[in-house]
Amino acid sequence: MLNNFQTALDKRNEEGTLRILKPKSDGIDFYSNDYLGFAGSKKLQNILLEKIIANPQLLSGSTGSRLISGNSFVITETENFIAEEHQFPSALLFSSGYNANLALFSTLPNRHDTIIVDEKIHRSVHDACKMSLAKKLKFKHNNVEDLEQVLKKQNGNCYIAIESLYSMDGDIAPIKEIAEIAKKYKASLIVDEAHAFGVFGYGFVEKYRLQNQVLATVITYGKALGTHGAAILCENVVKSYFINFASPFIYTTSAQDIQWMSIKTGYEFLNINKELSIKLQQNIAIFRKQGLKTQSSANSPIQAIVIPDNQKLKALQQNLSDKGFLVYAVFSPTVKEGTERLRICLHSFNTEEEIIKLTKIIKEFT
Incomplete structure (x- = not known):
């Protein structure tokens, strides 16, 4: 059995796609999800430190699941606060977005139901669907017409799964149109707002006032909010x-x-600190003005530069690293073969000089 594992690892190593854990690097950050710089904010850290000093018990272990000994006033108060902020009846907190999606799609649909997912939905949703007894179907990425064609052929309860801002392509879903299609066919819409929350206010469900048109919304806190965990927003x-x-x-x-x-x-x-999202949009505009070819949305903090040549992509990543730029090269199977890309994340704290220098190096390779 160990030989089988090693053979699979050797194959990845030969292809140049072997994943390994590395120490966190020093450099100019164009790869993290810390879009607003909250994770490194001294001001926010000091606020948290003051609260911990005032109540050191915050650092204690919870001692169990929430149904036994792990529930607390702090978590209940936070859930009520989140629900009110997003104008939903309820919120339920999870330790991560991955866990929240596992709960959603392994629990709500049953063996007679159908889950229809955007073909580029996050891996956590696919994993959750395996835990469910429901049938899973895909529709073409952000294609409302294709979604309707799939829905037309279904009987029984249907769940539609989308992201509002896609993490690998950096493009925004036509969420209002999808919500209307879901309503037309009496399907239940579930929206993952992991990368939109904080960047676009409280996300697109809140922006377009779609709270009554979605069954559930997932908000995660390990990205723009700079912390960890996730919430499912839903009915009581x-x-x-x-x-x-x-x-x-x-x-x-x-x-x-x-x-x-x-x-x-x-x-x-x-x-x-709403000015940070404004500064982020200014930086995104600077990046877009440099003329790199990308199919990512014009106001997305994620800008994907497709380079379907593994060796060229690796060489570019290494060149950028040597010059102090931290970027992330995405290979298959994380993305479809032939769509490997440099995934660039822009932040409120990046400077115009850094952005221009980054794009100049990329242009020399593409």
């Missing part, structure tokens, strides 16, 4: 259903209260 009955039937929720030890408190504090910090 859906939250109660998760608490009773969602294995990823029931059988997980709750995180420490410091995690939940940092989420609530992050929201408060976001609301008094």
